[in-house]
Amino acid sequence: MKTEIVKIDNIQQAAKQGFFDKARDILQQGGLVVFPTETVYGLGADATDAAAAAKIYAAKGRPSDNPLIVHIATPADAVLYAETSPLYWRLAERFMPGPLTVIMPVKSSIPQTVTAGLSTVALRCPSHPVARALLQAAGRPIAAPSANLSGSPSPTCAAHVIDDMSGRVDMIIDGGDCDVGVESTIVKIEADDTLTLLRPGGITLEMLEPIVGTVRIAEAVLGALPEGAIAVSPGMKYRHYAPKAPVYLLDGSSAQIVEYVKAQHGKIAVLCYEELLEEFKTFLPADRCFSFGKQTDVQHQAQQLFYLLREMDKRDFDAIYAPLPPTSGLGMALYNRMIRAAAHHIIDLKKGN
Numbered sequence: 139m140k141t142e143i144v145k146i147d148n149i150q151q152a153a154k155q156g157f158f159d160k161a162r163d164i165l166q167q168g169g170l171v172v173f174p175t176e177t178v179y180g181l182g183a184d185a186t187d188a189a190a191a192a193k194i195y196a197a198k199g200r201p202s203d204n205p206l207i208v209h210i211a212t213p214a215d216a217v218l219y220a221e222t223s224p225l226y227w228r229l230a231e232r233f234m235p236g237p238l239t240v241i242m243p244v245k246s247s248i249p250q251t252v253t254a255g256l257s258t259v260a261l262r263c264p265s266h267p268v269a270r271a272l273l274q275a276a277g278r279p280i281a282a283p284s285a286n287l288s289g290s291p292s293p294t295c296a297a298h299v300i301d302d303m304s305g306r307v308d309m310i311i312d313g314g315d316c317d318v319g320v321e322s323t324i325v326k327i328e329a330d331d332t333l334t335l336l337r338p339g340g341i342t343l344e345m346l347e348p349i350v351g352t353v354r355i356a357e358a359v360l361g362a363l364p365e366g367a368i369a370v371s372p373g374m375k376y377r378h379y380a381p382k383a384p385v386y387l388l389d390g391s392s393a394q395i396v397e398y399v400k401a402q403h404g405k406i407a408v409l410c411y412e413e414l415l416e417e418f419k420t421f422l423p424a425d426r427c428f429s430f431g432k433q434t435d436v437q438h439q440a441q442q443l444f445y446l447l448r449e450m451d452k453r454d455f456d457a458i459y460a461p462l463p464p465t466s467g468l469g470m471a472l473y474n475r476m477i478r479a480a481a482h483h484i485i486d487l488k489k490g491n
């Protein structure tokens with residue numbers, strides 16, 4: 139398949155050049171369009187077209203038991219595809235458009251291919267101007283998981299999308315780098331109108347709780363779900379977002395982490411806080427030391443995580459070492475992705491202290 143790559147810097151200009159009409163036609167004809175969102179790039183198809191949605195699974199190599207998120211142009215469109223509740227509207231008013239996905243009982247307008255046969259559907263209204271313009275032009279909901287091959291880190295820039303999806307989709311819209319860098323927060327509205335957090339993301343627990351009260355945290359968010367166990371959210375499996383090299387997360391002080399890495403052999407690399415970069419460079423080649431931001435700047439770390447994991451993966455390292463992030467605020471999203479990238483390999487350096 140020939141993939142058309144379109145770069146959009148200016149929405150009005152792109153509209154004038156007919157790019158959105160072209161994307162709409164592709165979607166209407168059951169094709170695949172990759173587009174930027176504020177979280178990561180999405181691999182989109184018409185969410186009301188079962189055959190089109192099936193192409194998403196094929197393009198990604200995604201198991202068909204892992205449902206897709208349905209993107210909508212405005213929060214009000216939710217009534218067309220889901221049984222909404224008062225809690226949905228409270229969330230919508232405060233957090234939409236934005237990096238929040240809400241799971242509710244599905245209506246028959248969404249085919250089972252999209253929901254992987256579940257009785258619920260995941261809905262999200264993205265805030266990225268290109269995603270919004272595309273949804274508006276398409277005039278239909280767009281089912282879109284992250285635009286990576288299944289299991290790999292999600293793409294946060296067009297180059298990484300092209301690495302994975304060239305020849306597998308009809309169009310790739312390059313809208314620059316994604317802001318948030320980790321996938322949307324996923325919450326499920328339970329039958330009693332309470333909320334369960336299934337996947338942490340840009341909308342944090344600390345942001346949700348003042349609006350909706352106590353939020354239950356699904357076990358798989360911070361814990362190690364045994365391999366093969368069934369997750370509430372099928373995407374929250376054991377190893378995910380993972381580069382080819384094994385990743386080890388180090389739980390200890392900066393000094394302990396440096397000391398530990400120093401004792402390792404082979405072609406190893408570190409993903410570290412900016413403050414430690416120079417220290418690592420005293421014993422590792424500079425091109426094996428990657429900073430993902432200042433220790434307190436979790437937002438930058440989240441934005442850089444998948445980008446750097448993918449860049450590191452091009453270098454065939456024997457192992458990648460990284461600090462275990464804290465779990466508060468946006469740190470929870472980072473922690474959740476990093477324990478999966480590391481297949482839950484956490485090395486406790488604090489033991490014996």
Ligand code: AMP
Nearest residue numbers: 205206258259260283284321371372373
């Ligand atoms: P991705 O779009 O690649 O970020 O993956 C979508 C995520 O949403 C996966 O982790 C899915 O398991 C999850 N998801 C989508 N629909 C549902 C649903 N109805 N119930 C639970 N999780 C869902």
Ligand code: MG
Nearest residue numbers: 283284292321
């Ligand atoms: Mg994904």
